[in-house]
Amino acid sequence: MAKRLLSFANPVQSVNVSAVTSPLVWEHVQPAAARRLLTGAIDAFAERGFQATTTRDIASRAGMSPAALYVHYPSKERLLFEISLYGHQAALAVLQEAGDRPSPTERLRSMVSSFTAWHAEHHTIARVVQYELAALTPEHFAEVATIRRAISAQIEQVLADGVRDGSFTVEDLPGTTLAVLSLSIDVARWYTPHRTKPEALGSLYGDLALRMVQA
Amino acid sequence: MAKRLLSFANPVQSVNVSAVTSPLVWEHVQPAAARRLLTGAIDAFAERGFQATTTRDIASRAGMSPAALYVHYPSKERLLFEISLYGHQAALAVLQEAGDRPSPTERLRSMVSSFTAWHAEHHTIARVVQYELAALTPEHFAEVATIRRAISAQIEQVLADGVRDGSFTVEDLPGTTLAVLSLSIDVARWYTPHRTKPEALGSLYGDLALRMVQA
């Protein structure tokens, strides 16, 4: 019997972060010790959630004592905020780059495809971005909420453009915007690297989004 | 300026459980004190997550001292398990009842519509069901995972039936199954009662699912 794929049907209880967050993407975080703490925190938060993660766990993933953490970050919450802020910014940037197409049809396909692939490729960061908002301070939350509004506006705009030029048939614009976003966002909940390649998933979801607007 | 609706764009940091979980649905939980603890725990877990919820919080929502909790439940995790198990059973039952239609097209519409409306109507329980799996013991997790496989199988089956009789055009059956499930499940993440009625949301999502399979 073939090994069953992980999915909604066969969920993992704690996310398998066998592919530990690559430090290469985070070269702008200096010094290296701060970067090791950050990537360790991403993996830990994605695996267990913010509340269940201890500073000891983060520090030990970075090969340090718990106290060393506080040289680089003033609190556990601050570590979460820096991950969440950077993650939100990266997700918005992906959407904006993909939105550089003339026709609404190709623009929507490209945006959903890239946004979905990003959630799969960076599923650890994406989990923190999408599911750990409640652990942020009100001030930090307000800051990422601004970026979330910009992300939502990107999708709503391309749908509105498509409706206006007759490419799309959409009866409920805000509702359909949320549904399209849900498709990509929920990937962060269930995705594991062993299932599908991010690009293939993005391609499928791009097609599905076009069907949803009857392109 | 109109009050902005809550959504992905305007997320709430902690879920507004202004409509506290109705005790009416839980009459089978006896005695009443056990039921008050259970509904209090649902609200607390949905609002803050399992890890951030204290037994003192649950007990005080039920109007009791922390110690009284242990007369009715042996641990905080056991409370989570009973909520999660009942919630999974209820979600599966909704799907099965809605699947009582001859044609794949009407069956898929009905299933997605009901499953979505359930996630909206019971968004507090649904949040616990969908987002607190990691806090279950391995044994308890295995038990709810069985139900999750049955839920997934229900959707996959109706899609397969529609493909076979020519009603649907689906290129990637497991991928599309996951996408359809994602649509409904993600509702538990963002839904608040002030936005849309569960039935209206279900109706929209039923239509969107049919478009996704090109019915």
Place this chain on the structure above:
DNA sequence: GTCTATAGAGGGATAGAC
């Protein structure tokens, strides 16, 4: 900038009275 040691607070669960 990293360590060991620990302060200070809070949480899960239990003891024992009523």
Place this chain on the structure above:
DNA sequence: GTCTATCCCTCTATAGAC
């Protein structure tokens, strides 16, 4: 079956040496 009191543990964060 509920209470008050509390044990015992773990956690975040700090102190101070090197």
